[in-house]
Amino acid sequence: MRQLSIWLWQFIDIIMAVLLAAMILLVFANVVLRYGFSSGLRPSVELSRLGFVWVVMLGAVTALRRGEHLAVTELADRLFPRAVPFLRKAIWLVILVSVWMLFWGAAKQTLANWNNISPLTGLPSGLFYLAGVVSGALMGFVALFNLFGPLNKPDDEAQE
Amino acid sequence: MTLLLFLSVLLFSIFLGLPVAFALLLAAMALMLQMDLFSADILAQSMINGVDSFPLLAIPFFLMAGEVMASGGLSTRIVRLATALMGHRKGGLGYVAIFTAVLLAGLSGSAVADAAALVSILYPMMKKAGYPEAPSMGLLASGGIIAPVIPPSLPLIIMGVAGNISIAKLFIGGIVPGLIMGMALIVVWTVIMRKEDVEVAPKADRSERLAALKDGVWALFLPVIIIGGIRFGVFTPTEAAVVAAVYAIAVSAFIYRELTWHSLFRMLVQSARTTAMVMFLVGSAMVAAWLITVAQLPQQLAELLGPLVDSPKLLMATIMVIVLMVGMVMDLAPTILILVPLFMPIIKLAGIDPVYFGLMFVINTSIGLITPPVGNVLNVVCGVGRVPMSTAVKGVLPFIAVYLMLLALFVAFPSIIIVPMKILIG
Amino acid sequence: ASAQVTLKLAHAAPASDLQQTLSLFFKEQVEARSNGSLKVNVFPQGQLGNDAQMIDGTRSGIIDIEMSGLNNFTGLIPEAAAFTLPFMFPTREIAYKVLDGDVGQGVSKQMEEFGLKGLGYPENGYRNVSNNRGPIRVPEDLKGLRMRVNSSKALNDMFDMVGANPQQIPVAELYTALETGVVDAQDHPIGVVQSFKFYEVQKYLSLTRHAYSPLALVMNLNKFNGLSAEEQKIITEVSAEAVAMQRELSIAKEDEMIATLEAEGMMVNRDVDGAAFQKAVKPVWRNFIKENGDTLINAILEAGM
Ligand code: NA
Ligand code: NA
Numbered sequence: 082m083r084q085l086s087i088w089l090w091q092f093i094d095i096i097m098a099v100l101l102a103a104m105i106l107l108v109f110a111n112v113v114l115r116y117g118f119s120s121g122l123r124p125s126v127e128l129s130r131l132g133f134v135w136v137v138m139l140g141a142v143t144a145l146r147r148g149e150h151l152a153v154t155e156l157a158d159r160l161f162p163r164a165v166p167f168l169r170k171a172i173w174l175v176i177l178v179s180v181w182m183l184f185w186g187a188a189k190q191t192l193a194n195w196n197n198i199s200p201l202t203g204l205p206s207g208l209f210y211l212a213g214v215v216s217g218a219l220m221g222f223v224a225l226f227n228l229f230g231p232l233n234k235p236d237d238e239a240q241e
Numbered sequence: 242m243t244l245l246l247f248l249s250v251l252l253f254s255i256f257l258g259l260p261v262a263f264a265l266l267l268a269a270m271a272l273m274l275q276m277d278l279f280s281a282d283i284l285a286q287s288m289i290n291g292v293d294s295f296p297l298l299a300i301p302f303f304l305m306a307g308e309v310m311a312s313g314g315l316s317t318r319i320v321r322l323a324t325a326l327m328g329h330r331k332g333g334l335g336y337v338a339i340f341t342a343v344l345l346a347g348l349s350g351s352a353v354a355d356a357a358a359l360v361s362i363l364y365p366m367m368k369k370a371g372y373p374e375a376p377s378m379g380l381l382a383s384g385g386i387i388a389p390v391i392p393p394s395l396p397l398i399i400m401g402v403a404g405n406i407s408i409a410k411l412f413i414g415g416i417v418p419g420l421i422m423g424m425a426l427i428v429v430w431t432v433i434m435r436k437e438d439v440e441v442a443p444k445a446d447r448s449e450r451l452a453a454l455k456d457g458v459w460a461l462f463l464p465v466i467i468i469g470g471i472r473f474g475v476f477t478p479t480e481a482a483v484v485a486a487v488y489a490i491a492v493s494a495f496i497y498r499e500l501t502w503h504s505l506f507r508m509l510v511q512s513a514r515t516t517a518m519v520m521f522l523v524g525s526a527m528v529a530a531w532l533i534t535v536a537q538l539p540q541q542l543a544e545l546l547g548p549l550v551d552s553p554k555l556l557m558a559t560i561m562v563i564v565l566m567v568g569m570v571m572d573l574a575p576t577i578l579i580l581v582p583l584f585m586p587i588i589k590l591a592g593i594d595p596v597y598f599g600l601m602f603v604i605n606t607s608i609g610l611i612t613p614p615v616g617n618v619l620n621v622v623c624g625v626g627r628v629p630m631s632t633a634v635k636g637v638l639p640f641i642a643v644y645l646m647l648l649a650l651f652v653a654f655p656s657i658i659i660v661p662m663k664i665l666i667g
Numbered sequence: 668a669s670a671q672v673t674l675k676l677a678h679a680a681p682a683s684d685l686q687q688t689l690s691l692f693f694k695e696q697v698e699a700r701s702n703g704s705l706k707v708n709v710f711p712q713g714q715l716g717n718d719a720q721m722i723d724g725t726r727s728g729i730i731d732i733e734m735s736g737l738n739n740f741t742g743l744i745p746e747a748a749a750f751t752l753p754f755m756f757p758t759r760e761i762a763y764k765v766l767d768g769d770v771g772q773g774v775s776k777q778m779e780e781f782g783l784k785g786l787g788y789p790e791n792g793y794r795n796v797s798n799n800r801g802p803i804r805v806p807e808d809l810k811g812l813r814m815r816v817n818s819s820k821a822l823n824d825m826f827d828m829v830g831a832n833p834q835q836i837p838v839a840e841l842y843t844a845l846e847t848g849v850v851d852a853q854d855h856p857i858g859v860v861q862s863f864k865f866y867e868v869q870k871y872l873s874l875t876r877h878a879y880s881p882l883a884l885v886m887n888l889n890k891f892n893g894l895s896a897e898e899q900k901i902i903t904e905v906s907a908e909a910v911a912m913q914r915e916l917s918i919a920k921e922d923e924m925i926a927t928l929e930a931e932g933m934m935v936n937r938d939v940d941g942a943a944f945q946k947a948v949k950p951v952w953r954n955f956i957k958e959n960g961d962t963l964i965n966a967i968l969e970a971g972m
Contacts, residue, residue, distance in 0.1 A: 094510045094513075097509070097510060097513035097514075097517075098506050098509035098510050098513065100513075101301055101305065101509045101512060101513050101516075102509055104298070104301070104302075105302065105305065105483055105486055105487065108298070108302075108479070108480055108483040109480075109483050109484065109487050111480075111834075112475070112476050112480050112483070112484065115813060115832065115834060116475060119811065119813075119832045120832060121832060121833065121834050121835070123823060123833070123835065125835065126295055126835040126836075126837070127818075127835070129295070129298060130293055130294070130295055130298070133292070133293070133294075133297075133298050133301070133520075134289060134292050134293050136301065136513050136516060136517060137292045137516060137517045137520040137521060137524070138289075138292070138517075138521075139513075139517070140513050140514050140516060140517020140518065140520075140521075141517050141518070141521040143514055143517065144514060144517055144518045144521065149514070149518055149624075150260035150261070150262055150263070150518060150521070150522075151260060151261045151262070151518065151522065151620055151623055151624060151630060152255075152258055152259065152260040152261065152630075153255050153256060153258065153261075153630050153631065154258045155629065155631055156256050156257075156258070157256065157257050157258045158258075165258075168257055168258055169258075171257075172257070172258060172259050172260075172263075175254070175259055175263055175267055176260075176263050178270075179263050179266040179267070179270075179284070181281075182266075182270075182281040182284045182285065183281075183284060183285050183288060184285075185281040185285070186280070186281035186282045186283070186284055186285025186286060186727075187285040187289060189281075189282065189285075189727065190282070190285060190286060190289070190723060190727065193723070193726055193727065193781075193782075194723065194742075196743065197742040197743050198742050198745070199742055199818070200741060200742065200748070200818055200819065200820040201818050201820065201823070201835070206719065206742060209289055209293055210285070210286075210289055212289065213285050213288065213289045217285075278729075280729060282724075282727040282728065282729045283729045286716075286720065286723055286724055286727065286729065287716075290716050290717075290720040290723075295837045295840070296837070296839065296840060393843050393847070395839065395840075395843075398839065398840075398842055398843065399839070401842075401864060405681065405682070405683050405862075407864065407867065408842055408864055408867065471847060473847070473848065474844075474847035474848025474849045475849070476849060477836065477840055477843065477844055477847075477849050478840075478843070479840070480849075531715065531716075534710065534714050534715065535675065535708075535710075535715070537708065
């Protein structure tokens, strides 16, 4: 199980790196083609936008797991340290509700747009929303894990 | 009332430690409940659509360029050069940062991308040279928001469309206020550095300077490529970010030979992660913006302004205060798109020059990018520089104060903007 | 329905555009005729999203009514691209006849499969080419021009065929791209050239009228079906009147706008060899028929007789 999750996070890193590299190549190739060869890659803009959305939504999961989403924690820590472990749980609950809505809304749009084929790429525009489905589901697991995991004492956190 | 609900949910949850992106979503949900349209569709669609933007693609690309420059040997050479040239002066790297900010502003139209580039390239250098965290961060963030004022500028284009104002005139008119902003930064930085005790390098001699210049010339060539490329239409600002990344990779791989496949992979992952953190926040802001628009909060605001038409300066001052308040919680583009069409009729009625108004509005909303609680540039610099929000907020405060004084000055004496604009247009 | 229903109407055009005129007319008339049981809030300038996003939103019901170019629906209804094929409609009268007749109704019917109620087809007018090199009289004049083209496959094919170099640039970045010279040409209806101020960065406007650009006014189907019969009647009637008014204004204002563009310094070229263009782009039609069949094209041609 542990090995599986390590493997999953590595896999996400690799996908993000590959997508970003592909986006760089696509946009750069288009510039070179436009000036060097008087032509262009018709799908390059749309494909790089698609890659961008996937990088962002996958990266949001990584950021959630690593606690890298921007937050102001100093205030609560200082004002009511005893309440912090319970606040953390409440925070994970809010996150769980948010990402559930992301998952559910994006799933509906993915299905609704699976037959909506882009004229330039031939790909379903539902692929954009699919990023939200995958991201919402993965963030949901992260939130559940933290919500039902052990209650962290503020002291533990301070010693990290 | 609705605005109050939104703000209190947002601020309260941020202070309790909820990540800002989710605090925006929670505040958006509060609006949904209040308007009786609670819906996962709104959240999911606004978020994905907010993230799906070609101009914003410049963010990962500039981040990548910055990562490569930082670990591929370019940045160290620029540090060496900057130190050789200005290091003996007190706060030298800060002046380098201001100069770079104005230069970058002439290259790109996005404050967020510029701030990301500035922080990812210059912050590590400033840290290494022992500059205090907060003021350095404040300077870089404040430098980033010159980007939308000096052309090219996406916000000025949006402004031209939303307010039916000549974009060419907005562009030309933006040059002088943008430069004034840069000068204001120099003043603040000089004052701050007077009190600070930063290590000052011994003055480099001629041969040392030449050696540093020769070694750093490849890195210095990058802005030339970007400026030239955009000015002469070889590529768009978004594409310029990619060209910058490719150029940086090429130089560090083939000339400096400090790049490995493994480090390239690590940089890609790092840029992707930072991008995700920034853009997830942009997406959440878009969810909130969608609901603020539908709740028609700004309309209620504009109706109150009718009586001020007879005193243009007072009207201008009032609008600037409102925009500043909205800019505290909202992003630049939605603020422009929602408020400008509402203010425009009143502006024309009061006989205020639309180009002047457009520039003032964009300067104001740009300042909003670094004002807490929600400022995308603030978020970006914290994310990229990996410093706590409180440090950045502390750091930007003196710069915000001076920018606000500039704004007040421009309200009192519109000719500071209008006269040079008319001269440049001819 | 005794309770008041509020409808969100969205479009992506600037407030100075005729789409806003139509929206405000719609709002005023619907509110007046329903005695206040229906309320309409108008959101111009893409405040609720760009074209594709507004369509998604109207399908899911977070937006009630939206207006955007018919070409944005061709992902869902590929045949509908026939309306935007180059040189499909020689005159506006024919376009109106086809769009308001059985053929247009057929497309509206298809929209219902995707949760949309078609309310009518306003217009953006004909697309024309502007550029910075010189007047476009014959297809050869387009050769080598770096040209921004929208997402329509037919138009990309067309400009490819005549030797231009089609490029994908988002509308938001187009002004700067034209100004700096990333691209030297673009094609849009006159109204767009005016409201997006492309005349400031483009020297030549050639009235190529190479493609008709219909808009679609659509409503969320469930929302429409949830209204009382009386309210549905008001919506349908006001839509028809609003579309008719917008088309009339569109025709009336075109000459006016061209004159304004000339006054702004654009060189307007009216001498375009239409026949040569039609011949040059004939393969675009063949491509379209190969992919989508010729049912709709033939229906359009027949209906237009
Ligand atoms: Na700029
Ligand atoms: Na702000």
